[in-house]
Amino acid sequence: MNPKARSNRGMRIWGIIEKELKKEEVSYEVYFTEYPHHATDLARVVTEGGDYLTLVAIGGDGTVNEVLNGVVRLEQITFGYIPAGSSNDFIRDLHLPVKPEQALHNILHPKYYKNIHLGQITCGDTIRRFAVSSGIGFDAAICHEALKSRFKNFLNKLKLGKLTYMGIAFHQIVLCKPELMTLHIDGCKTFQFPRTLFLAAMNCSYEGGGFRFCPKANPEREALDFCIVHGLSKWKVPIPLLAAKKGHHTRFKGVDTLRCRKARIHVDTPLAVHIDGESCGFQTDLDIECSKETLRIIAGC
Incomplete structure (x- = not known):
């Protein structure tokens, strides 16, 4: 979770998400980024154990990038995204919901999955x-x-x-x-x-x-x-x-x-x-x- 997303509006979005998670009694762990590339470090720690898990990023396209660069083994995660950035281009081709509540609902009750490739530079x-x-x-x-x-x-x-x-x-x-x-x-x-x-x-x-x-x-x-x-x-x-x-x-x-x-x-x-x-x-x-x-x-x- 990037609390500084969209000029510090990230925590407002997290408040909405947290309320819905408690309402649905979902078991989860949340990590807040504190500095540039912190999301990469966090994702590496979370995924280095090799467990299969659902990993969700809340932020903008930059947060998505940082998280995916920290994932140790892509094949062992299912990725979810709640957009909270300025441009949010990642959601467009994947037809993801824009509103936080709808994006969370889509993750908690998934109907569609896609296997996508990533670029590498x-x-x-x-x-x-x-x-x-x-x-x-x-x-x-x-x-x-x-x-x-x-x-x-x-x-x-x-x-x-x-x-x-x-x-x-x-x-x-x-x-x-x-x-x-x-x-x-x-x-x-x-x-x-x-x-x-x-x-x-x-x-x-x-x-x-x-x-x-x-x-x-x-x-x-x-x-x-x-x-x-x-x-x-x-x-x-x-x-x-x-x-x-x-x-x-x-x-x-x-x-x-x-x-x-x-x-x-x-x-x-x-x-x-x-x-x-x-x-x-x-x-x-x-x-x-x-x-x-x-x-x-x-x-x-």
């Missing part, structure tokens, strides 16, 4: 899983800024947190410096994209608060979808960006998509990298792939 000595997406360039720079944005906290208090990424996006358009990007996929094909704004590696179809960058991405498939935006002048960027809310951006020149299981990415100048909206610093070389192992998740309808 390697940069230097760091290896991390991701559930929703990873990216390099413009979209990652947006995530970096959002993590420290007072504007995000202000909008969250007004229940308008989803506008955070849109506002920051226009700021980052001014700052961004497109780079030549080389992409090797599945060890057999090489592409070069001049003046690349960003590359998004998508396990799910949405990121950034509902931008459908890869409309055909499916976490149940053992493959990742990639969206590469390149060769556009800055004043043209907002047009496909806005169209991405409906997944219509792929019709524009300078927007390419492809699907593969493994990819190696290189840029000469270090660019911002994100993993499920969390910062992974600035990198020049990345290896991204879809895992063969699957995670059993309590899904919606």
Whole structure:
């Protein structure tokens, strides 16, 4: 449970959840995160014994990421999620309930399960899983800024947190410096994209608060979808960006998509990298792939 989710509204959501758990007389243990990546440490401790259990994350996409990176053996858990973040992109393709009471009911009385794959990113000595997406360039720079944005906290208090990424996006358009990007996929094909704004590696179809960058991405498939935006002048960027809310951006020149299981990415100048909206610093070389192992998740309808 991330008490600081959505600008410290997490404890209010926990109060709702706790009341329902007591009403249904459910046996459970709760762990509250206290610092960045604490959820990873907690999940590792909880799962290292090898017991089969139901593990539930309450927070945003970043909390989901931290929890899944701490799980020792994915095959030994059933994963449940109660969204409490600003964007909650993880729930969209899985059709999970938004309201805490409904999300909890879905977990306590499950009707549908899905076995989903996760993405994995390697940069230097760091290896991390991701559930929703990873990216390099413009979209990652947006995530970096959002993590420290007072504007995000202000909008969250007004229940308008989803506008955070849109506002920051226009700021980052001014700052961004497109780079030549080389992409090797599945060890057999090489592409070069001049003046690349960003590359998004998508396990799910949405990121950034509902931008459908890869409309055909499916976490149940053992493959990742990639969206590469390149060769556009800055004043043209907002047009496909806005169209991405409906997944219509792929019709524009300078927007390419492809699907593969493994990819190696290189840029000469270090660019911002994100993993499920969390910062992974600035990198020049990345290896991204879809895992063969699957995670059993309590899904919606």
